[in-house]
Amino acid sequence: MAGIQGDKTLRINIRNFLSLHLPTIILILVGIGILSYLSFDKYFVQVFVVMWILDLLPALYLHSTYLSKNQGEEYEVRDSELIRRKDGEETIYKNDEIEKIIFYLSPALYKNSNFHLLAIEGYHYAVVKLKSGEELTLTCLLSPRIDKSLKQMRGVLFEKRKRLFCMI
Numbered sequence: 001m002a003g004i005q006g007d008k009t010l011r012i013n014i015r016n017f018l019s020l021h022l023p024t025i026i027l028i029l030v031g032i033g034i035l036s037y038l039s040f041d042k043y044f045v046q047v048f049v050v051m052w053i054l055d056l057l058p059a060l061y062l063h064s065t066y067l068s069k070n071q072g073e074e075y076e077v078r079d080s081e082l083i084r085r086k087d088g089e090e091t092i093y094k095n096d097e098i099e100k101i102i103f104y105l106s107p108a109l110y111k112n113s114n115f116h117l118l119a120i121e122g123y124h125y126a127v128v129k130l131k132s133g134e135e136l137t138l139t140c141l142l143s144p145r146i147d148k149s150l151k152q153m154r155g156v157l158f159e160k161r162k163r164l165f166c167m168i
Contacts, residue, residue, distance in 0.1 A: 008149055010075040010142035012067070019144035024059070024119040028052065058165065059119035065168055066123065066139035075138060079154050082128065084136065093136075099129045100157035103147040110162040123166045126150055137168060 018025075031048050038044050076083040082093045106121040108114075116122060126146045128136040143149040151158065 008077045008143075008152070010077060010138065010146075010149055011073075012070060012141045016141055016144055020122045020140055021119070023114075023116055023122065024056070027117065055119050059123065062120060062123045062165075062167065063141075066125065066141045069125075069137050069168055070139050070141055073142070075142060077149055077152060079152060082136075082150075082153065093128070093130060095153055095155050097130055097132070098153075098156050099131045100159055101150055101153075102127045102129065102159045102161060103150075104161050104163050104166045105147065106166060107162055107164065109145075109147075110160060120165060125166060125168060139168070 031052070035041075035044060035048060072086055074085040076085070080095050082095075082098070084091045084093070103124065103126050105124045106116065108116040108121050109124050123140055124146060125137055125139040128138065128150075130136070138146050138150070140146050147158075147160070150156075
């Protein structure tokens with residue numbers, strides 16, 4: 001649903017989910033391959049299960065928090081405005097109404113790397129601070145790289161902040 005000017009619609013979908021969790025899926029498959037090589041030895045299976053649980057529980061928490069924040073929302077990013085659609089209502093935020101956009105990124109994403117070992121490293125979000133005092137939160141469930149999706153907006157101040165655990 002992108003427009004002629006390179007407009008971009010951001011919404012929660014399966015493509016974003018898979019993009020966010022691809023490194024985790026790959027690591028799980030590699031782990032299963034290693035366990036297979038080790039004939040699924042009981043000790044190694046227990047170690048791998050504990051490691052996966054310790055890795056995935058914080059990611060599950062972030063995912064549920066992000067999902068509750070952006071469920072039912074859709075954003076359209078244009079050069080000159082950000083359009084929010086929620087509950088059948090459409091709100092337009094012109095660029096000159098935006099004070100700044102702050103991106104909260106994991107250390108890997110802060111360095112613009114897509115490689116990460118922990119499931120939580122793919123989670124990130126943006127806070128759009130409006131001059132009216134209102135704030136919008138757009139999470140990575142709307143777009144695999146929310147920072148790159150919003151960068152097309154012209155005349156808006158962008159700020160990056162590094163966080164190990166990008167909790168809203």
